[in-house]
Amino acid sequence: MIKTADHLYLQVAENIEQLIEKEVMKMGEKLPSVRMLSKQQGISLSTAFQAYYHLEGKGLIESRPKSGYYIRYNMRRMPAMPSTCQPVKKASEVTVSDMVMEVFRHMSNDSILKFSVATPPVEILPAAKMAKAVVHALRELPAGGIGYEELQGNALLRGQIARMSLSWGCAATADEVVTTNGCMDALTLCLSATTQPGDTIAIESPAYYGALQLAESMGLKVLEVPTHPVTGVDLDYLDKAIPKHKIKACLFVTNFNNPLGSCMPDNNKKELVAMMEKYDIALIEDDIYGDLYFGKQRPASCKTFDKNGHVLLCNSFSKSLAPGYRVGWTMPGKYKEKVLRMKQNHSIACGSLAHAAIGHFLEIGRYEFHLRNLRKTLHTQSLRYAQAISEYFPESACVTRPQGGCVLWVELDDSINTFDLFQQALKNKISFCPGRIFSLQNRYNNCLRISYGNPWSKQVDDGLKTLGKLIRKMS
Amino acid sequence: MIKTADHLYLQVAENIEQLIEKEVMKMGEKLPSVRMLSKQQGISLSTAFQAYYHLEGKGLIESRPKSGYYIRYNMRRMPAMPSTCQPVKKASEVTVSDMVMEVFRHMSNDSILKFSVATPPVEILPAAKMAKAVVHALRELPAGGIGYEELQGNALLRGQIARMSLSWGCAATADEVVTTNGCMDALTLCLSATTQPGDTIAIESPAYYGALQLAESMGLKVLEVPTHPVTGVDLDYLDKAIPKHKIKACLFVTNFNNPLGSCMPDNNKKELVAMMEKYDIALIEDDIYGDLYFGKQRPASCKTFDKNGHVLLCNSFSKSLAPGYRVGWTMPGKYKEKVLRMKQNHSIACGSLAHAAIGHFLEIGRYEFHLRNLRKTLHTQSLRYAQAISEYFPESACVTRPQGGCVLWVELDDSINTFDLFQQALKNKISFCPGRIFSLQNRYNNCLRISYGNPWSKQVDDGLKTLGKLIRKMS
Numbered sequence: 001m002i003k004t005a006d007h008l009y010l011q012v013a014e015n016i017e018q019l020i021e022k023e024v025m026k027m028g029e030k031l032p033s034v035r036m037l038s039k040q041q042g043i044s045l046s047t048a049f050q051a052y053y054h055l056e057g058k059g060l061i062e063s064r065p066k067s068g069y070y071i072r073y074n075m076r077r078m079p080a081m082p083s084t085c086q087p088v089k090k091a092s093e094v095t096v097s098d099m100v101m102e103v104f105r106h107m108s109n110d111s112i113l114k115f116s117v118a119t120p121p122v123e124i125l126p127a128a129k130m131a132k133a134v135v136h137a138l139r140e141l142p143a144g145g146i147g148y149e150e151l152q153g154n155a156l157l158r159g160q161i162a163r164m165s166l167s168w169g170c171a172a173t174a175d176e177v178v179t180t181n182g183c184m185d186a187l188t189l190c191l192s193a194t195t196q197p198g199d200t201i202a203i204e205s206p207a208y209y210g211a212l213q214l215a216e217s218m219g220l221k222v223l224e225v226p227t228h229p230v231t232g233v234d235l236d237y238l239d240k241a242i243p244k245h246k247i248k249a250c251l252f253v254t255n256f257n258n259p260l261g262s263c264m265p266d267n268n269k270k271e272l273v274a275m276m277e278k279y280d281i282a283l284i285e286d287d288i289y290g291d292l293y294f295g296k297q298r299p300a301s302c303k304t305f306d307k308n309g310h311v312l313l314c315n316s317f318s319k320s321l322a323p324g325y326r327v328g329w330t331m332p333g334k335y336k337e338k339v340l341r342m343k344q345n346h347s348i349a350c351g352s353l354a355h356a357a358i359g360h361f362l363e364i365g366r367y368e369f370h371l372r373n374l375r376k377t378l379h380t381q382s383l384r385y386a387q388a389i390s391e392y393f394p395e396s397a398c399v400t401r402p403q404g405g406c407v408l409w410v411e412l413d414d415s416i417n418t419f420d421l422f423q424q425a426l427k428n429k430i431s432f433c434p435g436r437i438f439s440l441q442n443r444y445n446n447c448l449r450i451s452y453g454n455p456w457s458k459q460v461d462d463g464l465k466t467l468g469k470l471i472r473k474m475s
Numbered sequence: 476m477i478k479t480a481d482h483l484y485l486q487v488a489e490n491i492e493q494l495i496e497k498e499v500m501k502m503g504e505k506l507p508s509v510r511m512l513s514k515q516q517g518i519s520l521s522t523a524f525q526a527y528y529h530l531e532g533k534g535l536i537e538s539r540p541k542s543g544y545y546i547r548y549n550m551r552r553m554p555a556m557p558s559t560c561q562p563v564k565k566a567s568e569v570t571v572s573d574m575v576m577e578v579f580r581h582m583s584n585d586s587i588l589k590f591s592v593a594t595p596p597v598e599i600l601p602a603a604k605m606a607k608a609v610v611h612a613l614r615e616l617p618a619g620g621i622g623y624e625e626l627q628g629n630a631l632l633r634g635q636i637a638r639m640s641l642s643w644g645c646a647a648t649a650d651e652v653v654t655t656n657g658c659m660d661a662l663t664l665c666l667s668a669t670t671q672p673g674d675t676i677a678i679e680s681p682a683y684y685g686a687l688q689l690a691e692s693m694g695l696k697v698l699e700v701p702t703h704p705v706t707g708v709d710l711d712y713l714d715k716a717i718p719k720h721k722i723k724a725c726l727f728v729t730n731f732n733n734p735l736g737s738c739m740p741d742n743n744k745k746e747l748v749a750m751m752e753k754y755d756i757a758l759i760e761d762d763i764y765g766d767l768y769f770g771k772q773r774p775a776s777c778k779t780f781d782k783n784g785h786v787l788l789c790n791s792f793s794k795s796l797a798p799g800y801r802v803g804w805t806m807p808g809k810y811k812e813k814v815l816r817m818k819q820n821h822s823i824a825c826g827s828l829a830h831a832a833i834g835h836f837l838e839i840g841r842y843e844f845h846l847r848n849l850r851k852t853l854h855t856q857s858l859r860y861a862q863a864i865s866e867y868f869p870e871s872a873c874v875t876r877p878q879g880g881c882v883l884w885v886e887l888d889d890s891i892n893t894f895d896l897f898q899q900a901l902k903n904k905i906s907f908c909p910g911r912i913f914s915l916q917n918r919y920n921n922c923l924r925i926s927y928g929n930p931w932s933k934q935v936d937d938g939l940k941t942l943g944k945l946i947r948k949m950s
Contacts, residue, residue: 097816097820100819101815101816101819104626104819107623107625107626108625119623121622122617122618122621122622123618125618125621125622127618127619127621128619130619130621131613131619134609134613134619134828135610135613138606138609138610142597143597143598143600143602144602144603144605144606144609145799145800146597146600146602146605146796146797146798146799146800147596147597147600147798147799148582148594148798148799149799150582150583151579151582181656181801181822181826182822182823182824184820184821184822184823185821185822188821188822192692196694197672197673197694198672210820210823213816213819213820214820214821216820217667217816217817217820217821219671219672219694321621322621323621323622323623323824324620324621324622324623324624324824324826324827324828325620325621325826325827325828326656326822326824326825326826326827340576341572341576341688341692342692344575344576344579344685344688345572345659345685345688345689345691345692346659346660346663346689346692347656347657347659347660347663347801348657348659348685348801349657349798349799349801350801351656351799351800351801351826351829352799352800352801353609353799353800353828353829354826354828354829
């Protein structure tokens with residue numbers, strides 16, 4: 001195999017990374033100069049620079065002016081992982097709505113540094129190329145798309161989603177896909193199709209506040225299932241809880257879940273699907289972060305292992321491409337007819353133009369290309385943010401190390417109330433999500449969710465530093 | 476005031492119309508030749524032609540080759556109005572979903588002549604100008620609109636809707652408006668904000684099947700209120716029903732209601748609003764056909780008379796501009812905060828681009844201009860369709876004479892089941908809405924709804940002729 005220059009700099013960088021991880025090279029240590037590295041490794045100066053840039057991008061080393069490169073990262077300095085949280089076992093009605101409205105009241109205030117939004121900001125999304133796709137769709141659609149599209153959704157988009165399904169180990173057809181106005185709309189339709197008001201659903205804990213609010217507004221009860229920060233939902237617990245609480249459906253984010261960042265191993269996914277079959281209940285699988293993986297390949301979905309249509313896979317392009325366009329979809333398995341009826345009842349059709357535009361964007365391969373860059377960017381940012389948190393927050397802080405998605409979950413001393421911290425932070429023009437909104441059980445009051453979507457900058461660095469100071473003051 | 480040529484031909488046409496209505500000139504009678512008319516009235520030949528074209532367009536006269544113009548329309552020949560239907564008095568669960576899916580299964584089949592769709596077809600909507608507005612919005616929106624818009628919705632659009640509110644006698648501000656993904660989404664959010672599953676709502680009878688389906692999917696019970704084909708909901712009945720059935724909200728289409736076409740007089744609207752205040756319940760007012768009036772001015776809305784915020788006015792641009800763009804809105808009065816929370820729960824935001832584009836379309840005055848033409852077109856078509864139905868359907872058929880909107884409601888002999896007729900018609904590649912779907916009570920089996928959105932053509936004429944034949948065969 002021919003070693004290209006590309007491979008070369010990565011090879012060198014990886015070797016250095018291993019030396020850092022094994023603490024052969026320690027935090028604060030000076031690295032060889034670029035010239036030295038070039039000589040040592042028999043590589044060009046520019047390749048040596050590239051290797052250091054790469055390590056710097058990942059937050060592992062830093063350059064000091066007129067001095068050179070230094071080791072910045074140390075595994076030991078990384079905070080411990082948060083614990084698997086054991087929620088209380090009673091099912092309960094949801095009541096977190098007020099706090100969420102309070103957190104997101106300031107969403108359109110540009111002067112606030114938002115660690116609260118779990119979506120990459122527009123500056124790292126391909127706005128200009130997307131605009132071209134819209135103009136293309138305007139030309140291609142009959143009458144520029146002003147007429148209703150068919151109930152099931154834009155055929156081009158559904159076909160492209162079916163092709164994408166290969167990347168998570170499915171071989172779906174366009175006919176299995178129903179488009180929706182974003183992922184929340186998909187979750188709404190799927191919950192409507194599989195539950196009745198008064199039913200109980202199982203959900204992760206901590207869980208995305210939007211899912212909790214949705215359940216509340218639909219008159220559903222929620223059982224929170226303990227969730228491990230690396231492997232996801234506790235399946236033993238779930239297996240006992242389903243018959244006990246007469247669970248009608250599960251709503252889980254299986255890949256890089258929000259806020260924990262956990263990613264269920266394939267075996268757990270298989271076991272979960274088997275459990276759905278055993279009890280003949282529905283799994284609504286929200287895979288909205290699945291495309292934002294940092295590893296070598298995309299994780300599978302539960303849908304991958306679903307033989308009998310118990311899984312309603314939901315997703316959208318809001319975390320990766322165009323949040324404002326409201327383009328989502330579901331593969332609802334055996335519940336497809338019911339989901340279509342709910343779509344007919346609630347929305348009749350989706351926005352024709354945006355759906356056609358994203359269909360075209362996928363068709364010409366731009367999405368794959370964009371995702372490759374976005375994943376690198378987010379991976380780098382995740383490391384930078386985690387590193388900064390470990391520097392600025394108290395030693396006792398625990399933080400997740402997600403392998404995808406765009407949020408970190410931080411657990412502080414029990415004495416810290418993060419909703420108080422939120423109000424302090426807001427005075428300093430910083431927002432984040434206090435842990436309390438990720439449960440219905442008055443839990444996670446000492447936790448917070450930090451999104452690393454915003455590109456690293458002095459403002460971000462200062463913001464995290466300020467947060468750290470505020471926490472220390474409250475300790 | 477200077478009389479322009481425009482005024483002149485309309486004046487002449489109006490005079491002739493009055494003569495026809497008063498039966499001074501009778502059906503089948505020959506009109507003066509164009510030359511004669513020009514001489515009689517002291518107008519130019521071209522103005523005389525224009526007057527006749529106008530009357531022909533309205534279906535009142537017809538030209539016969541090499542002979543001249545003849546009176547086509549006769550009030551006496553118009554069928555009687557349908558009766559005020561008295562639904563049974565018990566509240567019930569909804570179950571019309573199957574039949575609706577059956578009717579709309581063939582929506583995207585272009586070979587079927589669709590009298591079933593209560594929306595003007597794209598060929599009479601301004602596709603090219605709308606496309607320009609989209610391109611403008613792409614340029615104007617930050618990052619082409621790929622980011623989330625604010626929760627309440629696009630500010631330009633909300634401001635324009637507030638300006639439009641003058642036309643129905645309100646003076647709303649942008650801050651009172653919440654945008655939605657079409658009108659069904661607005662109804663969903665408003666129902667969610669004002670009711671709980673298990674509650675009972677009042678609705679017209681017959682009522683838009685979509686509203687019935689929505690109520691079903693939300694676990695609501697429905698009381699059908701008798702509705703007069705001209706004046707709308709029976710307020711005496713409603714006044715007794717509200718306390719008796721513990722009605723939590725009313726959902727009425729007050730202007731050119733679907734399917735009856737009734738338009739509530741202002742005094743009834745005032746009385747209805749007073750009733751909402753008396754019982755402190757919500758009126759969800761669907762005014763989706765309000766802009767499509769055929770008279771001299773737009774009818775008021777109940778919102779016009781709403782002092783205390785009991786009215787949640789809902790509307791969209793789907794019946795008048797761009798159904799596929801899914802742009803709707805609500806002015807939810809005192810329920811605004813609740814509606815915003817429901818929007819946050821169910822959809823987070825609306826489709827940024829389409830909403831901005833329609834905002835711009837309104838801002839530059841194109842919408843008003845387009846509506847003027849659309850109203851004329853639909854008025855003419857309504858008369859043509861009604862005339863054809865009176866010719867082709869059995870004498871016993873009753874038909875509404877709506878003063879706005881785009882549907883006719885036809886009542887046939889009790890012996891005719893219009894769902895059977897629907898299946899016969901479908902074999903002849905014609906679809907319409909059987910009356911049964913407009914109630915939950917196994918009523919209106921002898922009724923049908925015919926949309927006159929499709930421009931008059933030989934195909935339409937033949938289609939109505941075929942329907943008439945099928946009905947006669949079944950009699």
